[in-house]
Amino acid sequence: MSPLRTILPLARPLRGRLLLGLALACGAATANFCLLFLSGWLLAGAAFAGAAGLAAQQTFNMMLPAAGVRFFATVRILARYAERLVTHDAALRVIGQLRVWTYRHLAPQAPAGLTGHRGGDLLSRFVSDTDQMGQHYTDTVLPFVRAAVCGSLFVLIMAIFLPSAAWWLGLALLVCGVGVPFLVGLASDRLLAQLAAQRGTLQADLAETLQSVGEYLSLGAANRQEIAIAEKQLSIAAIQRKLAAIESAARSILTFCTTLTTLLVLVCAVQAFQAHHLSLPEVPMLVLGCLAAFDVLMSLPAARQTLGRTRMAATRLDTACSTPALVPAPTQTPDIQQSFDLMLHDVSFRYPNTTQPVLEHASLTITQGERVALIGPSGSGKSSLITLLFRFYPYETGSISFAGTDIRSFQAETLAQTISVAAQGFHLFNGTVRDNLLLANPAATEGDMQTVLRIALLDTVLEQTEYGLDTLIGDDGLRLSGGQAKRLTIAQALLRNTPWLILDEPTEGLDAATENALMESLLQARPDATLLCITHRRAVLPFMDRAIEIKNGTFCPAEEACP
Numbered sequence: 001m002s003p004l005r006t007i008l009p010l011a012r013p014l015r016g017r018l019l020l021g022l023a024l025a026c027g028a029a030t031a032n033f034c035l036l037f038l039s040g041w042l043l044a045g046a047a048f049a050g051a052a053g054l055a056a057q058q059t060f061n062m063m064l065p066a067a068g069v070r071f072f073a074t075v076r077i078l079a080r081y082a083e084r085l086v087t088h089d090a091a092l093r094v095i096g097q098l099r100v101w102t103y104r105h106l107a108p109q110a111p112a113g114l115t116g117h118r119g120g121d122l123l124s125r126f127v128s129d130t131d132q133m134g135q136h137y138t139d140t141v142l143p144f145v146r147a148a149v150c151g152s153l154f155v156l157i158m159a160i161f162l163p164s165a166a167w168w169l170g171l172a173l174l175v176c177g178v179g180v181p182f183l184v185g186l187a188s189d190r191l192l193a194q195l196a197a198q199r200g201t202l203q204a205d206l207a208e209t210l211q212s213v214g215e216y217l218s219l220g221a222a223n224r225q226e227i228a229i230a231e232k233q234l235s236i237a238a239i240q241r242k243l244a245a246i247e248s249a250a251r252s253i254l255t256f257c258t259t260l261t262t263l264l265v266l267v268c269a270v271q272a273f274q275a276h277h278l279s280l281p282e283v284p285m286l287v288l289g290c291l292a293a294f295d296v297l298m299s300l301p302a303a304r305q306t307l308g309r310t311r312m313a314a315t316r317l318d319t320a321c322s323t324p325a326l327v328p329a330p331t332q333t334p335d336i337q338q339s340f341d342l343m344l345h346d347v348s349f350r351y352p353n354t355t356q357p358v359l360e361h362a363s364l365t366i367t368q369g370e371r372v373a374l375i376g377p378s379g380s381g382k383s384s385l386i387t388l389l390f391r392f393y394p395y396e397t398g399s400i401s402f403a404g405t406d407i408r409s410f411q412a413e414t415l416a417q418t419i420s421v422a423a424q425g426f427h428l429f430n431g432t433v434r435d436n437l438l439l440a441n442p443a444a445t446e447g448d449m450q451t452v453l454r455i456a457l458l459d460t461v462l463e464q465t466e467y468g469l470d471t472l473i474g475d476d477g478l479r480l481s482g483g484q485a486k487r488l489t490i491a492q493a494l495l496r497n498t499p500w501l502i503l504d505e506p507t508e509g510l511d512a513a514t515e516n517a518l519m520e521s522l523l524q525a526r527p528d529a530t531l532l533c534i535t536h537r538r539a540v541l542p543f544m545d546r547a548i549e550i551k552n553g554t555f556c557p558a559e560e561a562c563p
């Protein structure tokens, strides 16, 4: 994939800034060239006048070239400063646009479409790869455009004074400007592909290691993991050394070519001087001009390697972003007029890339206001019902309707207004209890929060803490016990006050007394809510209107044997 394919439409609104940046970069390089060009003439002229005596000093006007030198020195500084400001501002804006673009393409895939990616790798694509692509303009486009524009201009300026020198300079700039980056590309591209792959793996490993240091320590695997990461880091460092060596070699070739071309220009200039086509000060002027002209090529080896990196980043980003959502989001919001009944009719479902069906011609009806327990052996498909209900995965056959409307025509946001879920393994965010509750309902008052915490039997726990609602719960609620974290997710679900509540193992990790107290508290607080309780705990069943068992991919009343 060409990196430009993604960047171009995003960069189009910024084309004014981007062009201004290019103009400033060319202006700075031209000022640098003119400065050296004029300095050569000024120094040689002054030396010549000094050596030739007073009469010559009076005929050589130093004021004009000296003013020119000062002028170009000032322009060079100002243009470089303005160029950095404009180009980096433009690059940062492109990066910002790219991140929004990436998010827009990744979000619809979540959660089902992202299960194949490692979290750290996805993060590195989102952060490092967008950074790399955003810098395509400053690190690749700009050096190459500057080399092409300024190189041609310098040759033209040289041609005004001495066409033969301009011919050699033009030939050398063309050969070096095209040939050296080409060779750098040949030598670097394979290494850059390896580097991108290894970096992605290392970043994913690092993210997982940092998240799971406790597990690595308790499994006695911390040392092994440390060695494995160190080995990967060494391998990356070895590739980076090779890339640096290639860049150095390319710069050495350029330096050698600069010297060779300067010698050729010197020979041409001396011959022209002897033939009285050039004055003596013009000889060093052309020589220094030649040296200055090669300056615009010096950044090309690094720019060519950056192009390779950008291509890798673009490919990685494209791979992550181009996967279509497993279930396309509907564009229109359904008009719900019926009661919130759920009906599954003859539904068959298996996860993508698996052979074992989770549901096989399964049918189930839950009417609004019912309290239903869903039981069944581990792995029988209880939690999968939630993923189907929220349209995370497509089902193969049959139909699922909610409030009389096909579930596929609901947007996730519309469903979330009606159904609250306290799922298994639900993520709690690193922040305070208040932060996590407000995430579920930003409009909740302090009183609302206290109420749901009381229903979830967390009020007494928080009373014992110094900061109450402002208690920090740590990464993924690590500062809470398993049972407390579960109840905080129930409090979140309650705070949203939806007609449907789905609680996946709500009493997991609770002692029998707390389990009973929680169920009583829940039913008392939300007597009208439709409650679907996914559970292994028999103690929950007396609180339900009925229990449904899922077995062999079908639903059946718990007291009856499933087929």
Ligand SMILES: Nc1ncnc2c1ncn2[C@@H]1O[C@H](COP(=O)(O)OP(=O)(O)OP(=O)(O)O)[C@@H](O)[C@H]1O
Pocket: 115, 351, 352, 354, 358, 376, 377, 378, 379, 380, 381, 382, 383, 384, 385, 424
């Ligand atoms: N994202 C997934 N991709 C592929 N297979 C999956 C995925 N999630 C679950 N499964 C498989 O689907 C089957 C049903 O899983 P599910 O989580 O619904 O079971 P469960 O009844 O809720 O189990 P438990 O009681 O242990 O929570 C299992 O065999 C599981 O391995």
